[in-house]
Amino acid sequence: MHYDWDEDPELNITPLVDVMLVLLAILMVIAPTVVYEELIKLPSGSAKNAITKKPPVNITINKEKEILVKGEKFKFKGFEDNFYLYAQDKLDKKAAVMISADKRLSYGEVMLILGAVKRAGFTEVSLATNG
Secondary structure, three states: OOOOOOOOOOOOOHHHHHHHHHHHHHHHHHHHHOOOOOOOOOOOOOOOOOOOOOOOEEEEEOOOOEEEEOOEEEEOOOHHHHHHHHHHHHOOOOOOEEEEEOOOOOHHHHHHHHHHHHHOOOOOEEEOOOO
């Protein structure tokens, strides 16, 4: 048998592809089960200091536009200035504020009170609903 050296040999890559697919399948099955664990030292927390929850400040507005804040009565007109002075002395600014208003009051009137409370420095202000 005579071999022609000028003839280009054909490479049969089918066995190579089969082996690579088998290795890929094995890798895909094993990869999700590999768990890497890093041992780290976490700083110690302040478990000694207990978190104290501040009681919320309840503001109630009735249909006559009388505003009650912790038992103190305020008039609708001039509420912003009077509440600002009251809050500086007697209320904690980090406490949550809950505003309850009579449903017969207009949206604008309730928003004036909400704006006054926010301008007094409170950040957690919400409106109470019956639902």
